[in-house]
């Protein structure tokens with residue numbers, strides 16, 4: 001357990017001293033909050049103290065409903081009056097009354113009632129007096145709260161909470177699309193956020209690296225592969241090979257060729273599943289080389305993983321053990337020779353999920369079930385976040401429900417799906433951006449063009465190439481974060497995905 005260093009944080013005494021200059025003799029506080037680390041806690045506690053006598057509501061009801069605002073024109077903190085659950089008068093009349101009775105405060109302006117809401121604005125001068133000394137003292141550690149990640153903040157020996165953030169998770173030999181990019185950016189941000197809050201964070205990339213298509217890819221490589229190209233550009237080359245062989249496969253399938261690529265790939269993948277060293281060796285080399293390349297590209301985004309996991313890594317034993325439990329508990333059933341889980345009894349929208357195909361092979365969902373159990377055994381996580389596009393809402397909702405039905409509520413209730421919509425303003429002008437590298441290259445070039453439009457400034461830049469590259473990458477990140485994570489609600493509802501973050 002690392003010792004938690006609190007020496008750099010602003011002490012209560014220092015905060016009290018700043019507040020005294022504003023005429024306040026006590027630091028407003030509320031249980032389990034950190035006014036020395038988070039000034040908003042201080043304001044919420046202060047507003048709670050003032051509202052309690054006016055409204056008659058209990059502080060424990062008031063504090064949690066004082067909310068951050070989505071945009072600053074709505075104030076720094078907003079109170080939805082109905083959330084106070086006061087009986088009798090209409091909320092808009094109560095809002096008016098509260099505003100009239102709210103006393104003069106050294107910290108906040110006179111509140112403003114708007115329909116059933118009350119907006120609070122922080123007074124700028126006092127805010128600066130409170131925050132600036134703390135920023136000056138903490139330097140780059142400002143905003144970090146190592147103790148908020150402790151299992152028991154009052155006892156540092158209890159250790160830090162553990163979180164797995166699974167994000168990006170592209171598929172080998174397939175394009176790295178805008179969804180993977182958003183997952184990378186959101187997941188990277190969330191990881192940093194939890195780390196800043198003192199959690200022990202495991203950044204995990206769960207590669208799509210298993211399935212019959214890797215048999216197809218290996219066959220394709222025999223036909224079209226080049227060692228030299230593979231060395232130079234593994235991700236791009238494997239994709240090209242895959243596209244070429246898939247074309248042949250499709251033609252053959254359309255013409256019902258019996259022993260074509262499809263059948264050979266099935267046999268090849270079967271060899272992989274059975275542990276045939278030669279077949280696995282080829283696949284492993286593709287995987288290793290792709291990871292090496294991914295690492296370089298993620299590095300440009302300043303993203304690093306603790307674990308490159310993937311569908312291939314999930315042990316048969318874990319999936320078999322899960323299958324056994326599902327069978328014993330009556331969670332799964334046979335249907336047309338396949339094994340399915342009927343989730344419609346929990347919610348119609350969850351549907352029926354296949355967990356084992358007729359031929360006995362595992363599926364994407366089966367592997368996710370095994371993966372969740374393995375991760376719990378290995379990391380004993382307190383929380384696990386899956387950063388995956390909203391197209392997979394149903395998949396993750398099914399996964400979480402199955403875990404619960406299997407009796408692994410301990411896992412299910414720690415899991416959260418952070419989903420996102422797919423509106424990207426990102427340039428795919430040339431229509432060629434299939435890989436993360438290409439995307440970054442394109443934005444870099446675009447930035448370079450923009451920079452050149454101002455000749456005199458351009459001449460002052462020492463290394464325009466490198467500068468435009470960094471600007472391009474930053475622009476992608478900033479643009480991604482400036483939009484809403486979920487623009488429109490995905491078809492699934494909250495009831496469907498109770499763990500979702502949207």
Ligand SMILES: NC(=[NH2+])NCCC[C@H](N)C(=O)O
Nearest residue numbers: 169170171206207208368388
């Ligand atoms: N545990 C998971 N299922 N994570 C999401 C994986 C995403 C998947 N590889 C895809 O590209 O669609």
